[in-house]
Amino acid sequence: MLTIPLTADLVRGALELERTARGLLPHRLPARARAQCADPQLAQAESQPSGVRLALRTRATTVELDTLPTKRVYAGAPPRPDGVYDLLVDGRPAGSASLTEGDTLTIDLGNGSAEHRPGPVGTVRFTGLPDTVKDVEIWLPHNETTELVALRTDAPVEPVPDRGRRVWLHHGSSISHGSDAASPTTTWPALAASLGGVELVNLGLGGSALLDPFTARALRDTPADLISVKLGINVVNTDLMRLRAFGPAVHGFLDTVREGHPHTPLLVVSPVLCPMHENTPGPTAMDPSALGEGRLRYRATGDPAERAAGKLTLEVVRRELARIVRERAAGDPALYYADGRELYGEADFAELPLPDGLHPDTAGHRRIGERFAALAFAGDGPFADRAA
Template identity: 75%
Template sequence: MDTILITPDLVRGALEWEHTQRGLLPHRLPAWARAQGDGQLAMAEAQPSGVRLALRSRATVVELDTLRTRVGYRDIPPRPDGVYDLLVDGELAAQATTTGGKTLLLDMATGTTETLPGPAGTVRFAGLPDRPKDIEIWLPHTEITELVALRTDGPVEPVPWTGRRVWLHHGSSISHGSNAASPSTTWPALAAARGGVELLNLGFGGSAMVDPFTARVVRDTPADLISIKLGINVVNGDVMRLRAFGPAVHGFLDTIREGHPDKPLLVVSPILCPIHEQTPGPGAVDFSTGTLRFRATGDPAERAAGKLTLEAVREELARIVAQRAKDDPQLFYLDGRELYGEADAGELPLPDELHPDTATHRRIGERFAGLTFAAGGPFEA
């Protein structure tokens, strides 16, 4: 087995790479943007949703040492281990998990955190076909992952760029992939595969807050197609009212257009989420059943004072896009309920009242691809 130096040209889906004591840590936001956010954003952007190693090799065995950081809640059973997806020539060929790693424990009663140390672990994929092939290893989308060492039984080179369009997507934990079973089965990953595009996923759990620094990152990042999915975090975080939300969205779009004046830009409103359709935030976690669930704690009567609900957010986003599209023919709107609506909620309810499960991620990804990448859609080839 040969040890391969892990360099940024072997990694896709990240915007920056931090050299740690153990290896290479991919980031989905640059350091200057991370410095303007909070701890929630720092944790979310370092979880490598959409980040994957992309190798061209005829190797039949690939080993990857990583040091993961898992996030858990004190006195609550830990989440399942994060999954590594191995794709060969674009097809899912194997899956694996690793051991060890650090654990970031959150105490919901006291608001404190504690980091427990742990060793690096190894994922191993063997029996790969003995021929030249493109190998992708998608990193666990819910575990901060330091890349420590890569070993193969054959030489590797970066997968060359094929000219495929780059799709940059920004959204909340739903776009990040919460409750999806594996990193290549989050809805953006599935939609990108169907659309034949390169995914850059800037979905940040709990952190799609119409932040100006995120807009500047989108502005400055090369991309052919751009989508932003806004609303659920603004509502369940109870971070602004209607008067502030509209101008903030205008400013967000203005900033993106400074760097991408004529690229297709799609604004996506929230999927159906019954707890927040007519009830404002803030949202709260609920462990009363022994599992993590969410509930809305706002008063529906406060909607008259400008408190945001998902219904109000959709109405405002549709109004803003309609207004701006008169002078911006490459600006589009998609109602999130076309991806997951009332009929879907009856068939596939949100298991924790907020996030879709694996089957629902697949449905959303297929529908998004059909509505946007197909002929007549805003992202058609």
């Protein structure tokens, strides 16, 4: 087996690679952004490599990857499944693997404390690959911080050459991050990117789509041919701001993105249906009765009467986002709006309810991904390839 140096040209979907004592840690926000916010939730989310993959051209029949994942354990909650590594060969699914090894982060949802315990490095091994020159992608677990330690193959590798595909840069919340999807290639952005024939850079940040200026600057500074921002649910379920602050914050966020991408198609997507927050403000809290039964479920704790004082709900957010995009589009013909309920609405909730009240399951992710691809990439959609 050959030991292949882990270099940046083999990694796609990360904005930055941090050299650690063990190897490389992919980040989805740059160091400058991370230095401007000490929120542990953000640190955890941006270091979980949703959409990040190794991309190799090789005739190797065996590929081994050593990694050090960080497993999350929620005290009192049911165990989380191990993260999944998806293998694609020439763009087609060719296998999956998981690791039980790794560090453990135990989180107490009651008091917010966390305990980190170091663990061993593990190895995922894919064998029986065709003995021909091919493009191999290993998609890293979307929900586990993952340090890349070593890569071995039984034949030389080179980076996958530029295939001329457009780059789609997406930002959103935990659903965009991939919460409750079964694997990294079954998150809705990964599915939509595959259907749209584009290269994905996923800045879906669980619990952290909060109109932060440093995130807007990361979008501004990242090369992209297509950009989408899915906004609203986190500012509601964190009870972060009132209506007075929300509108200007959205304008400022879009202004910053446009500084780096003045003419790039930019699609603003409002939240998908989430019944508990449609007319009830945040914050969102764990449902203690469900936790006592070994289930993870969320509930809205705000008072609907507080909407009169400017508290945000999903209905308010959608109305404000639609207004902002409509007014800005008069001078920005490459700016578009989509109502998130076109991706997942009342009929979908009846058929595919949100298991924890907040996040779709794998079937829900597939529906959202397919709907987004049809809405954005097909026909006369904002991301349709009109040069094709």
